[in-house]
Amino acid sequence: MSRTGLAVEPREESALLRRIGRALAPGAREIPDDTFIAALCAVRRKRWASRMMDLTRREGRIWISREDMEQAAASVDDPAASDPMLLNALEPVLAARYRELGDTPKAALAALRADMLDTGRVLSSAQVARVAASIASAFGLADGDRFAGGAQREDEERAENEAAIERAAQARRRREELRLEEWEQSLVPFRDVPRILHCSQREALRWVAENRLPVARRVRQPDGFELWEFDPAELVALRGDLQEWRRGGQDESGVHRREGGRDARGRHDTALPEPPAVGKHVANAVIARVAALDRYAAHFRTARALARRITLVTGPTNSGKSHTALDALARAESGLALAPLRLLAHEFREALASRGVEAALATGEERIVAPGSRHLAATVEMCPFSNPVDVAVIDEAQMLFDPDRGAAWTAAIMGAPARHLFVLGAPDCIPMVRRIAELCGDPLDEITLHRKSPLRAAPSGVRLNDLRTGDALIAFSRREVLDLRAALMERGRRVAVVYGALSPEVRRAEAQRFNSGAADILIATDAIGMGLNLSIKRVVFASLRKFDGRQTRDLSVQEVKQIGGRAGRYGKHEDGVVAVLADAGSPRFIRDRLAAAPEPPEELRPLVQPDADIVRAIAAEIGSDSLYGVLARIKRAVLRVDDPNYRLADMEQPFAIASALEGVEGLDLTQRWTYAMCPVDDRDNGIRRLVGWAAEHASGQAVPPPGTGRLPPPDRAGREELERAEKRHKRLVAWRWLALRFPDSYPNREDAERATAELNDWIESVLRQHSRARTRR
Structure with a gap:
């Protein structure tokens, strides 16, 4: 017990003595009572913040952050503060936070709910009403009860809409799964084909090899063998073609003729007869041809129509790979520069400008038009496949191996419509680019560079x-x-x-x-x-x-x-x-x-994934407008797991988005596919937020851009607030991406761009401010 009458707990003594020692004046043996009280409060603040956490969580006020509690604890100056006093200390801190969240009570509430969703926490309607009442009080709203009641009703309506969307999604998903299961159950094994077609087993095997008989499904067995299954309705419909196949299957010597060979440019011609598309239930082999996923290079018709030449430039970091390619691009009458990041697309545009060439810009989030220019700098995913150019440059080709984005590099290298294509990358990309050039039938030159410094x-x-x-x-x-x-x-x-x-x-x-x-x-x-x-x-x-x-x-x-x-x-x-x-x-x-030498890649089959044209074509073939159904068919059977040329990219997130969107009425197939490609992070509940935006879009509502939310002074921002700002920035990136594709439903792009710039400036200020503040201390 000190002379102030305040009891000091044993666990506090060590920290308190250190503070008292620092506060003692030279030669002094005592400190003033107010200094002692301040030191004791400082020692107890961490415990007070923990107590506030316990009290608020018991009350269900999960929206109150640790920073709020620490700030409130810092304002308490009574060492014997009771629980009501601690909760009272929170009120002015929360009121200030709410006012920083938005210009109006409604905007503040929306920003708080968005922040909560980022962390995986969803407020109940009762919790929404309670926090809405606190926000109304912070803004001095006269009729706070009315605001809180309206917020609760809106949240209940929103929850019911979300539940209805999920119920509808479940029903549609089940319908698509039943459609696929019924079709698969109708298939017959190869041994039944001769009976259905009235042909020999040898003839049936030959026609399968010629792609005349579509194999509906190939089932890999544990022993490595493959079971072929066929759609009997399709087989019956093909009976009328058998005599022609028999006449065309042998030459004058009686030897079977294999169609194919090489075309005029010496490329391998794999254009065997297409499996006929018949009946309502179309074989996966037919769908694979429609999708072009098992001969993906043929999907890029403009590129295949050009006499392309590929120059592969490889070397380690700091070897100057881009210099020669950019010089050739600048000299060309028309050109394309593809980069892995928006920032690098800007740098390519600046590099062309330094060589006297003005270029347009296209990235997922922005467009810059350059009237009259025939050059474009873009991110790889924005590659234009239909406009021929003289020269194209694709950077960072080692990204071909990336499980998330590798398919975009496959598409760009196979489909860039350039007469001369420069591919730049690290040495480990060499075998994959060689394989892609072979699949495309394009001649390949290779240049190897070395570091300019050891x-x-x-x-x-x-x-x-x-x-x-x-x-x-x-x-x-x-x-x-x-x-x-x-x-x-x-x-x-x-x-x-x-x-x-x-x-x-x-x-x-x-x-x-x-x-x-x-x-x-x-x-x-x-x-x-x-x-x-x-x-x-x-x-x-x-x-x-x-x-x-x-x-x-x-x-x-x-x-x-x-x-x-x-x-x-x-x-x-x-x-x-x-x-x-x-x-x-x-x-x-x-x-x-x-x-060490470059590690040989474990897999040389390039990653591929469908695009909007392929999705629409498959939907037409299977007679469904369900994106979930289309992707389920692709994922399940369109491209064989052991296809000799290609691998299907990981479609897990687009599939998850398509699955969640099934219950949203009013979006067509192409719009759903666009949403499925949107860059969101589901670790921040990005898919749930995306479905909410899509529902507003489908109902004809404008989707407002996310705000910056609370941005405290940079010198007071902690890690949690920095992470919160980073997540808000990701929200804005996704919104701006959609705004470029659906401008009518996502208006006010200027507001979103201003908010993005404000967040960037604030985050950079936090990083700089922390450095300066820490150095001063």
């Missing part, structure tokens, strides 16, 4: 305290990047960061801070490996293992070379050094990976 492995590990100006520290998660950032700033270092959740604009600003010397050290994920020009002397790995979305594994040879190759920028550093943090792994691992 790259070497450090002989020993590097301690965190020994990091130097110009170092880049590589981690493999956002959390680890921010942890390392905090640790370095505690040591007085100025730090820039780059990780995947940051927008391209913020990444570029952080890179500029590092390049200019405003930051000593760059901490980044493997997002550093693409799209940024960085003046790095040494790359230091904080870990030699990463989680790739499926498993935690060692870094591959290509990953070490691609990331480590960022060290030693030509013209600024004589060489580049690649190291590992002490105790994070063996320097020998780095040395061996840098010296």
Whole structure:
């Protein structure tokens, strides 16, 4: 018990004594009572915040954040604060937060609910009413009860609409599944074909080989054999063609004639007779031809009509791959530059401008028109397949192996309508590009470049305290990047960061801070490996293992070379050094990976996926307007798992979106496919939000752009608020993507672009402010 009459708990004594010691004046033996009270309050604030968490969660007020509670606890100046006093301290903090969420009570409530959905928490109607009443009070709304009641009714209506959409979706999905099951149950095995067609088994085998008899389904057996199944209705309809097939199947010597060979350009001609499309239930083999997924190159008719030549330019990072290709592109009368990121598409456009060529821009989120220009810079997914050009450049071809985006590179390389196509990439893409050129029948030239400055492995590990100006520290998660950032700033270092959740604009600003010397050290994920020009002397790995979305594994040879190759920028550093943090792994691992030859790819079949034309064609063939039904057929049987030429890309997210959209009435097949391609992150409940937007669109309502939400002063923003802003930015990216495709339903693009710019500026200010504040302390 102190002289203030306040009892100090044993667990508080150590922290309290430290604070008292710091507060004592030189030579003094006591501190004033108010100083003692302030010190005791400081010690108890963490416990008060935890108590507020317990109290508010019991009341169901799950929208109150940890930062709110910590801010409220910081305002309490009574060491003996009771539970009611703690809850009262929350009220002004919450009122200020609500006013920062929007300009009106309605906008604030919408922003709060969106933030909650990002974290996977959905408010009940009663909770919506309660928080709406608090928001009304914060805004000084005279009739707060009416606002709260209206918010509750709207939420109940919204919940009922969502439930109705899900019920309708379940019914439609089941209908499509039954359609597919009924058709599959009607199929017959190969042994029944001769009986149905009145032919010999040998004839039936020959006609299958000639693609005259469509194999409806191929079922792989555990022993490796394949069972063929056929649609009996289709077989019966083909009986009238048998005599012609028999006459055309032999030449004068009685030897069977195989159609095919090579065309006038020496390409393999795989145009065997198409399986006839008959009946209502069309065979998967027929659908595969419609989809062109088992001979995907033929889908790109403009490219196949051109006498294309491909030049593959490979080399490690800092080998100057793009210089020659961009020079050729600038000299051409018309051209196309395809980049993996929006930021890089902008850089391609700027590179062409520096060579005196104005180019238009097309990315998922924006368009820049250049009247009269015949050059376009775009992201790979925006490749125009119908407008022939003289020269095209496709960068980062090693992305062919990426499970999420690889199919876009397959389509771009196969379908870019250019007479001369430059493909740029790391050495490990060589066998895949060769395979694609072979499938397209295009001649391929290869150019191999080498680094302009040497790259070497450090002989020993590097301690965190020994990091130097110009170092880049590589981690493999956002959390680890921010942890390392905090640790370095505690040591007085100025730090820039780059990780995947940051927008391209913020990444570029952080890179500029590092390049200019405003930051000593760059901490980044493997997002550093693409799209940024960085003046790095040494790359230091904080870990030699990463989680790739499926498993935690060692870094591959290509990953070490691609990331480590960022060290030693030509013209600024004589060489580049690649190291590992002490105790994070063996320097020998780095040395061996840098010296190793490119790892042979496990799979050389390029990834493919349908586009809008293919989706529409399959829907017409199976007689369904259900995107779920179309994708279910593709996923289930259109492209064989063991197809010799192609692999079906992972369609899990488009399939999930299509499944959720089944209950939304008023959208046609093409519109549904567009929504299925929208870049959303389901870890933030992105699909649920997307379905809500689609329902508003289908009902004729305008979908308002998401706002920036609460943006506190940068010097008061913590990690949680930074992550919240990053998620709001992702919402805006998805909304802007849809606004380009459905401008009537997604108006006010200017507001969305302003909000995006505001978020980018705020996030960059937070990163800069934290550096300055930490350095001052």
